[in-house]
Amino acid sequence: MSDIKEITEALIKFRNERDWEQFHNPKDLALALNIEAGELLENYLWKSHDKANIEEVKEELADVLAYAFLLAEKYGFDIKEILLEKIKKNGKKYPVDKAKGTAKKYTEL
């Protein structure tokens, strides 16, 4: 079984044991993901990037990923597929010869 499938099954088992599917509509999953993303960000507030507490980053990042995986599962998205497709698409928005070494948005290249 793939890693992603194994993680997703563990998340779904956890959710179903608690009868939480009733709350997990896509809109609220997207809210939950945003809330966790904010908690992740809090680890970097008022400090430089190397001063974050790595254990807390790990936990908050796991929360973000959990909701991202649950949202993907809700729509039946294949995570590997949608990521590889997005990378391909971004390759057109950010061609190497224009994007190399610059952090500009594609609209400004």
Added chain:
Amino acid sequence: MSDIKEITEALIKFRNERDWEQFHNPKDLALALNIEAGELLENYLWKSHDKANIEEVKEELADVLAYAFLLAEKYGFDIKEILLEKIKKNGKKYPVDKAKGTAKKYTEL
């Protein structure tokens, strides 16, 4: 090779071809993840969860996942491991007998 490793390698290859590692410190990766989480959320604004544009959700979710994978890679986190650990930890915060069928936060159970 695992799915997660394959995705991560594709993301790193994309980043390195553009010489973007210089911008990808953990703090800015966490910012990027938050910005993409906001764009994902926009698909649900002013509407019920079943009215979102699924193609756009797919793209924004892929962006969120991309930054989450890059941040994990930056710290050397094993995504499967940190997720399975978090699920275990959440199992203690949300024991089935108390958490079943309720959306309350663990601090209120």
Added chain:
Amino acid sequence: MSDIKEITEALIKFRNERDWEQFHNPKDLALALNIEAGELLENYLWKSHDKANIEEVKEELADVLAYAFLLAEKYGFDIKEILLEKIKKNGKKYPVDKAKGTAKKYTEL
């Protein structure tokens, strides 16, 4: 003295008494605002809009406003002026005859 000036002065006094200006650069203020916006959002997670705890909404909204006022002060923006200008600008993006009764984004009108 205007309400906004009075609030801003109270925020600056609070900050200066604690010698916090050194941390309050615009980037971190924008991070702080995002983190508080996430905490505000948490009050609506897994529930309909009328089930939020109003006292907690009040506190989180105050936090969001505090960082928004501090960021405006940092740049010397006049809050009334920038809001009235934005309303005027949005009036062109969303003309009444096209936008009335629809939640569509201006790019789709």
Added chain:
Amino acid sequence: MSDIKEITEALIKFRNERDWEQFHNPKDLALALNIEAGELLENYLWKSHDKANIEEVKEELADVLAYAFLLAEKYGFDIKEILLEKIKKNGKKYPVDKAKGTAKKYTEL
């Protein structure tokens, strides 16, 4: 009329002319605020705080403030009152003698 009342009335007038009150429930207003906070944050991505485009910061901050004011109005909160109350409350969480010169969270003081 106070500045805050004048801004709020302009926002409500704009909303009502477009018949948008039907969309503006507190949950979606909190979503909108988060989305705009993310757009504000984007101005600081991959760069130091002094490299942001000030005109764009101004516009995104105005959007954040607009939704914050609309949410306050929805609950009948007096913005000056809730901010002055929050500052008082934070004064107890962050007493000057403990908080001076440190960016630690109150839970760590």
